[in-house]
Amino acid sequence: MRSDDRALLKSTPLFSDLPATAIDRLTYTAFVQNLPAGAVLFQQGDQPEFLYILLSGRVALTGRSAEGDEAVIEFFRRGDVFIAPAVILDLPYLMSTRVLQDARILMIPAEHFRDVLARDPALNAALVRELARHWRLLIRQIKDLKLRTAPQRLAAYLLDLSGGHGGNVLLPEERKLMAGRLGMTPESFSRAFAQLAAEGVTGRGRNVVIADAAHLRGFCAYDDIL
Amino acid sequence: MRSDDRALLKSTPLFSDLPATAIDRLTYTAFVQNLPAGAVLFQQGDQPEFLYILLSGRVALTGRSAEGDEAVIEFFRRGDVFIAPAVILDLPYLMSTRVLQDARILMIPAEHFRDVLARDPALNAALVRELARHWRLLIRQIKDLKLRTAPQRLAAYLLDLSGGHGGNVLLPEERKLMAGRLGMTPESFSRAFAQLAAEGVTGRGRNVVIADAAHLRGFCAYDDIL
DNA sequence: CGGTTGTTTGAGGACGTTCAAGTACTGTGG
DNA sequence: CCACAGTACTTGAACGTCCTCAAACAACCG
Numbered sequence A, B: 001m002r003s004d005d006r007a008l009l010k011s012t013p014l015f016s017d018l019p020a021t022a023i024d025r026l027t028y029t030a031f032v033q034n035l036p037a038g039a040v041l042f043q044q045g046d047q048p049e050f051l052y053i054l055l056s057g058r059v060a061l062t063g064r065s066a067e068g069d070e071a072v073i074e075f076f077r078r079g080d081v082f083i084a085p086a087v088i089l090d091l092p093y094l095m096s097t098r099v100l101q102d103a104r105i106l107m108i109p110a111e112h113f114r115d116v117l118a119r120d121p122a123l124n125a126a127l128v129r130e131l132a133r134h135w136r137l138l139i140r141q142i143k144d145l146k147l148r149t150a151p152q153r154l155a156a157y158l159l160d161l162s163g164g165h166g167g168n169v170l171l172p173e174e175r176k177l178m179a180g181r182l183g184m185t186p187e188s189f190s191r192a193f194a195q196l197a198a199e200g201v202t203g204r205g206r207n208v209v210i211a212d213a214a215h216l217r218g219f220c221a222y223d224d225i226l
Numbered sequence C: 001c002g003g004t005t006g007t008t009t010g011a012g013g014a015c016g017t018t019c020a021a022g023t024a025c026t027g028t029g030g
Numbered sequence D: 001c002c003a004c005a006g007t008a009c010t011t012g013a014a015c016g017t018c019c020t021c022a023a024a025c026a027a028c029c030g
Helices: A003-011 A020-027 A084-089 A110-119 A121-147 A150-161 A175-181 A186-199 A213-220 B003-011 B020-027 B084-089 B110-119 B121-147 B150-161 B175-181 B186-199 B213-220
Strands: A031-035 A040-042 A050-064 A070-076 A096-109 A167-170 A201-204 A207-210 B031-035 B040-042 B050-064 B070-076 B096-109 B167-170 B201-204 B207-210
Touching: A003 A020, A003 A050, A003 A096, A020 A096, A020 A110, A020 A121, A050 A084, A050 A110, A050 A175, A050 B121, A070 A175, A070 B121, A084 A110, A084 A121, A084 B121, A096 A110, A110 A121, A110 B121, A121 A150, A121 B050, A121 B070, A121 B084, A121 B110, A121 B121, A150 A167, A150 A186, A150 A207, A150 A213, A175 A186, A186 A201, A186 A213, B003 B020, B003 B050, B003 B096, B020 B096, B020 B110, B020 B121, B050 B084, B050 B110, B050 B175, B070 B175, B084 B110, B084 B121, B096 B110, B110 B121, B121 B150, B150 B167, B150 B186, B150 B207, B150 B213, B175 B186, B186 B201, B186 B213
Parallel strands: none
Antiparallel strands: A031 A096, A040 A096, A050 A070, A050 A096, A167 A207, A201 A207, B031 B096, B040 B096, B050 B070, B050 B096, B167 B207, B201 B207
16 A cells, blocks of 8 residues: 555545554555456455455446346445445445446455454444445435436436536546436436436536526426435 | 333344443433324424434335425334434435324434444444445345336335245335335336236235245346345 | 447337226224 | 225326437547
């Protein structure tokens, strides 16, 4: 692990409140792995062997149906810790993970993580907050899927990306993958995007402009559904 | 709080590993409220004032769209602790809560809960596991919504209720509410149920029989999607 | 430059919703 | 015990959204 990796850990929500010694205790058995885009870290159903922390690159957690089509559950970026719950409970992963952009990943052996967790109150406290935050993201996604139409979901996602204020937005992923995250096909994504032109959303490639954020919030019930 | 309430708390996953003194510390400012079916505990957007533990009765967490229709996110029953994340983070509730069946609810002041949480490592550890478990339930629900059709979702839910083995199942809620939980209208629920007759699912009222669990698992990709 | 992959667009169809009507339940008061 | 009201549940028809399949176009990368 490089020194800037340590600095990165220290800046994440999970580790920022932990003393350096706690971070050391957690990471001294850990190692860094470099993975190219397209690599699969693990498959759903596997028993968890590591806790993963993304040091750089991008990664997607996906679920796969019996027919083989893939739904993105969530994207992760630099600094994110993922699939902690499976490691904590020592239960099979519910999702698969695919590298989207060449990634450096810190891998903490699951057993070791659980050992430290059993002893370190500060880590428990930090993890409670981390899990609580993530819990809310999942609730929002469920409400999104149950209460909004495809164009509304896209609009809400774009507003999230813009921080709610509109203006210029840079799409973080391919449209194909964003479609999966939003629970629709790439074709539907494309049509949803075309439909948002009438609501003041324009753009080419990965650059998108939200002309009237207030109007778009109304369109997708941004504040009502939270 | 009655003595059998204390016994109930002690039997829940969250509190079972906590010493009695910790439970006392947590509950000495708490009180019990009786609420009739139909009562609303709080609305989405409210600032959290209490952590709720259901001592008896049934309750649903729901999200509401701008048009006013309601989607059930999850049901809770005796012994369940709900909306901990909002209380932990002191952020507005993302959902509303409605009493389905006359309920006795233990209410722990949010401020007090956070105080205890800041001091009690055992509570943190228990909460980490509780949140991790719930996190996995939400992931399953998201995969359900993104990867399965309506009849498949119903089939998977029935299998969950039966413990995966089939046989007799007692529906825990009105079909109307189960429809919301599964992300469909009551009409679609009814049709989905009718469709499952071809897969060996029969029943009248709240009593349902799964004739061939293995077959139904195949139908909804029960083991593939997890 | 050609091959590959991502994106858009069109046509047709499946799934699920909406609206509307009818049936079965549940509980209440006579 | 029955009549009744209110609610839940089912069923049918029409509609809309989203998906599938297919093709054209654009962007990227060797």
